[in-house]
Amino acid sequence: MSDTLVISIDAMGGDHAPDSIIEGVSIALKKNEDVFFFLYGNEEKLMPLIEKYKIPAERYKIHHTDAIIKADDKPSHAIRSGRESSMWKAIMSVRNGYSKAVVSAGNTVVLMAMSKICLGTAAGIDRPAIAAILPSLTGPIVALDLGANAECNSQNLVEFAIMGDVFYRIMFKKEFPSVGLLNIGSEETKGREEIREAAGVLKSFGKKINFYGFVEGNDIGLGTTNVVVTDGFSGNVALKTIEGTAKLISTTLKDIIKKSVLSKIGFLLALPGLRALKKKMDPRMYNGAMFLGLNGISVKSHGSADAFAFSHAIETAINLAQNNLCSKITDELEHVMDVADSSNGETIA
């Protein structure tokens, strides 16, 4: 089993768990022959699903536990008292070296906190961040932080830029992705002080990072840069504003189509095209937010993920594990810091 990659799955987290989780595993394992799954959860509930979705015996092992972190559990309480939960145990298996990544559709706050406690923050990183892949006119982009840190200083933003750069390179096999700092104007004097400071530091890195400068909210959809860096408050607002806008447009479109026979016929004719649009914009394709900056790979699936969406989160975890995300981030940090130290004496801290 030396070439086998082990991925830990919190089989009990999420709105449709454990059914959609196990079905998601069944989709992911067909595409990834060398991956073995540790499934954390209630064995009695999991076994019928293992049979239903025909998971081969040689591809999984159930680690039984009764305890579950529920979606409406108070995070502070769940974090303190959830040490027997499927989520905690799945993360601990990464910490203890039994698996290379964990995937959970459970509560974000709890998963982030437990991942921090169990895996620890990576050397050189002050605060981990949540990163995700979003659709844009120029292809998928990476955005972070999407909610882990409501307030950030310039050092945090610089670290997010470096982590986002590495994350993008692994996911899309493209060297030297462009990195933009989210601001409310492209002029150098605009926005908050910490953002202007971070821009100064990123510029001082010279050619070691492809820093584009400031971007604005519309640049996310336009895909102006490959990576968009921001604090967790603005990032979360942007992420959810995209969701709300897409919902507004799709619902309005549906209402209008319903009102006219011609529109309905037109809609039916355009259906293959509209399906392609839906597929391109499908949030399930982009499921799998990543906690960057930890000593281990922890991927958060959307709580409402279906099996297809959950399998995408697993794919992300596999990709990051196969490409040694964590050590690459550490290497990149050292590399950039060295350059900054030797080139002009500026450092992040």
Next chain:
Amino acid sequence: MSDTLVISIDAMGGDHAPDSIIEGVSIALKKNEDVFFFLYGNEEKLMPLIEKYKIPAERYKIHHTDAIIKADDKPSHAIRSGRESSMWKAIMSVRNGYSKAVVSAGNTVVLMAMSKICLGTAAGIDRPAIAAILPSLTGPIVALDLGANAECNSQNLVEFAIMGDVFYRIMFKKEFPSVGLLNIGSEETKGREEIREAAGVLKSFGKKINFYGFVEGNDIGLGTTNVVVTDGFSGNVALKTIEGTAKLISTTLKDIIKKSVLSKIGFLLALPGLRALKKKMDPRMYNGAMFLGLNGISVKSHGSADAFAFSHAIETAINLAQNNLCSKITDELEHVMDVADSSNGETIA
């Protein structure tokens, strides 16, 4: 002329000025028979347009000036040295009581700064805010601040809530609009301290303001509340993210339609419906951002506004002037403060 409302127009600001400005005036004056326009700008350039768009002589007066604030002028320089500009003079006419509102499509930063200098900040208001009307699933909503204040404290947010409440009531003739505070989670412990503090103050106002609690980015498109209150950084990010997402969806849709004959035919059949969607989402319908919290009405049109969009900004200015926006904000502030003082001793400051 006792019942005539006078509106000042910066005829030289904006990407398509003065042509689209004068055409916009011609659209607005047909709908508003009792409005008279002061047009600030170069008489030689304006006169041919006055003829082209058949503006009746009894509906306007040109106040000639050669100086213009250009879109790429450095704001700090423009503010200092732009006292002869069409923008400055148009604002000053409001200050001096010759007109009731000013509309400009010129540079936002300059317009905001000049409006503050000329009109002054309203009593009881610490910082003015930029408010705009946005489309949502439940109808138009009001959002503020959209970029005037990159950082805000709890007092600013509370004042924005009160001003947004008044603005919504005037624009949509609905008493007791619901007001939400933008946050990154609906739990009371989430987000930044100033937001939690502002929520506490708004709750203390009891029934005097219809405070909904926290909303998230997706609630803007969903129209969960009539008013969304946030700091100028997050508000600007949200506003521009809506623009970018709409652009992403519409461009992707167009590309897909181009690729298939069936889609094209379907698209043609659905065209009336799609036009209705476009109309509902048309940013021109929502043109006209308002600077709230000044001693006078100053409306900012999008710089790229066409005549139709500019006429909407004029309509907003007329509506706000006819309904005495400024005195209503002052009254509401006093009213809410009184309640807070007498009910439980809490005040905003």
